[in-house]
Amino acid sequence: MKKRAIVWFRRDLRLADNPALCAALDGDFDTVVPVFIEAPDELGDEAPGGAQRVWQHFSLAALAADLEALGSRLIIRRGPSADALDRLIEESGATAVYWNRLYDPHTIERDKRVKAHLDDQSIETASFPAHLLYEPWTVSTRQNAPYKVFTPFWKAVRDRPVATPLAAPSELPAVWDRIGSESLDALGLLPDIRWDEGIREAWTPGEAGAHDRLDHFVDDVLGRYATDRDRPAVLGTSYLSPHLHWGEIGPRQVVHRVEEWLAEHGRDGDRADANTFLSEIGWREFAHHVLYHFPETPERPLDTRFESFPWSGDDEGLARWQRGTTGIPMVDAGMRELWATGYMHNRLRMTVASFLTKNLRVAWQHGERWFWDTLVDADLANNTLGWQWAAGCGADAAPFFRIFNPARQGERFDPDGHYVRRWVPELANLDAKHIHAPWAAPGKALADAGVVLGDTYPEPIVDLKASRREALAAFDQVKK
Ligand SMILES: Cc1cc2nc3c(=O)[nH]c(=O)nc-3n(C[C@H](O)[C@H](O)[C@H](O)COP(=O)(O)OP(=O)(O)OC[C@H]3O[C@@H](n4cnc5c(N)ncnc54)[C@H](O)[C@@H]3O)c2cc1C
Known part of the structure; x- marks a missing residue:
């Protein structure tokens, strides 16, 4: 008897080194049906943010084209995942569903439920390590x-x-025409107002x-x-x-x-x-x-002393941080790079996260959420670790009292000021000596560069030294 398998693609949008796909092709199946199921509700707060959705759209388009080039077709369905798989099993006569494992808490719970549901119907399931x-x-x-x-x-x-990575298949069995698919556009992953131009220019999603x-x-x-x-x-x-x-x-x-x-x-x-x-x-x-x-860490600090940290609740500070108008050049440059391209250099991620959580004393979860929505690489594991590291409350965290000075970071890692000039063009004519701390520049240097603080470029939102002292005093409270 002919046997068919479903390969359930999730965040493994590739053909090479894809163990679930290889196992289905090596198995005793004459047809393999590749499916992607759009089910953001199953991921709760961890559903992809805006920038990730843009990426997802183009990555699915690339996967669909790659599958077609080998004679197959990507079937796109909407969740709930168990229902979508049920329908596809009925339409295709599949007896097995294979997938590659993921490790975030919502996906683990969902996958357990789906597996139990398929086991009940005597559908063979198997999951594989790929991520x-x-x-x-x-x-x-x-x-x-x-x-x-x-x-x-x-x-x-x-x-x-x-x-050793597995090779990509050289051909794939065809998927019957009668198995229908949603169109990718119908998933509505792209924004109505096309703010994603910078992302599309900077990146080529897909294998x-x-x-x-x-x-x-x-x-x-x-x-x-x-x-x-x-x-x-x-x-x-x-x-x-x-x-x-x-x-x-x-x-x-x-x-x-x-x-x-x-x-x-x-x-x-x-x-x-x-x-x-x-x-x-x-x-x-x-x-x-x-x-x-520690699946609770996306919301709660690993170091539980920080549950009672006196965060400032500074909404105005958070808004200016998000917009890149804090008056601190390295911070503003990083935040503007993020907004324009969906990416921020790691040195800047550490700098802006330290500034938000320590100099502004805004709770790390607010920064984590902003990154979640704006980063094309927003990743629950890496983002959570990065924010808790920067805030001093996570695994292998930098000690809270090590507070990055963004002006010093600029002098060390952007000594010519090229990075700041690119993202903060208001400061483009300021010399390298003053570009990272324009508030300390002599009036003549500012005038020569056409910079008027408080007019062409903001005055710093906080005094770096004073806010550092306040952060350390706040930390003293949780240490006790
Ligand atoms: C506050 C904060 C938030 C962050 N949020 C994310 C996030 O949402 N998604 C994300 O992928 N990374 C995150 N990082 C980690 C790091 O900044 C990025 O992985 C890195 O900048 C990506 O650029 P790259 O691929 O050129 O890195 P490379 O330097 O080329 O590193 C290669 C790969 O290693 C991994 N990697 C590198 N640094 C780290 C790190 N510190 N932690 C975990 N993995 C790392 C990434 O997968 C990266 O692609 C965050 C860091 C901080 C401080």
Whole structure:
């Protein structure tokens, strides 16, 4: 008898190194039906934000085209997921549903429910590891507890072998015409008012775009990653984060590509750059490990002392931070880059998050939410870890008393002021010496550059030194 399988695509929008797809093709099935089910309600507050939805639209379009090129077709349905799978099982006569695992709490709960529902109908189910290098439950401390600190976590796993990525299929079985699909446009993922132009210009969502990024990174950037990764004016990082988030490329593929490049082209010193980069992939693993074991952290601090932190509730400060009009150039540049492109350099993410939670004392959850809606790479595990790290209340957090000075950050990591000039053009003519602290610039330097504080560019919203002292005093209250 002919058997058919459904491959349920979620955030694994790729054909290569896709174990669920490979298992279905290797199994005893004569047809494989690829489906994506749009069911944001099942993810609660963690449904994709605005920028992610734009990405999702173009990534699904790319996957649909890639499937068609191999003779198949992407079926798009609307949730609830269990109902959509029921209908597809009925229409296709499928006897099995395969998918790749995800690790955020809402998806885990949903997948458990769907699996139990399919088991009840004697539909075969199987899930596979594709999103991470190491399953979160396979890593624990000697006391059999989850890790809360990055370095020992990474030490424990980094030498484990990484499975060789699976090749993409060269052809796929056709999906019968009578199995209907929603149109991608009907999902309404793109905004009505097209604010997404900057995102479309800056990125190429989809599997091919992800591999182009990786190739460019490995060939041209990796050999100087350790030094350039901290300089926001330079293209010194991989820009793989949204591709990894949507699973257009998997971490095993990234690790293998880096190792191959080292073996073929590596020079003395490249190993150090590669290890620094691989440890960032390790931070992604760690973030997922923490989210899996502490699923409450998207809302609540891991360090529970911070539940009673005296946040300021400064709505005006939050609004100016969001708009990039705080009068602190590095902060404004980062926030404007985010708004224009859906991305912000890591050095800036740390700087703006420290500024919001410490100098403005706005609760980290507000910043986390803004990033969630505006980042194309918004990722529950990485965003939660990043915000709690910056606020001093999470796993491996920077101690609260280490408060980034955004002017100093600018002087160190954007010494020529190129990054600020690009995103804060009002300051473009100010010399490098004063561009990161225009409030301290002599009147003549400002006048020569055409800057009038409070008119062409805001006065700083807070005094950096005084607000730092206030943050430390607030921290004293929770320490007790
Ligand atoms: C407040 C804050 C919020 C953040 N929110 C997110 C988020 O929503 N989504 C996201 O992917 N990253 C987030 N990060 C982590 C980091 O800033 C981005 O992953 C990185 O800037 C993406 O650029 P890249 O791909 O060029 O990074 P690269 O330097 O090339 O790093 C390669 C990959 O490693 C992973 N990675 C790098 N740094 C980290 C890190 N600190 N934590 C976890 N994974 C990391 C990413 O998947 C990244 O694509 C956040 C950091 C902070 C401080």
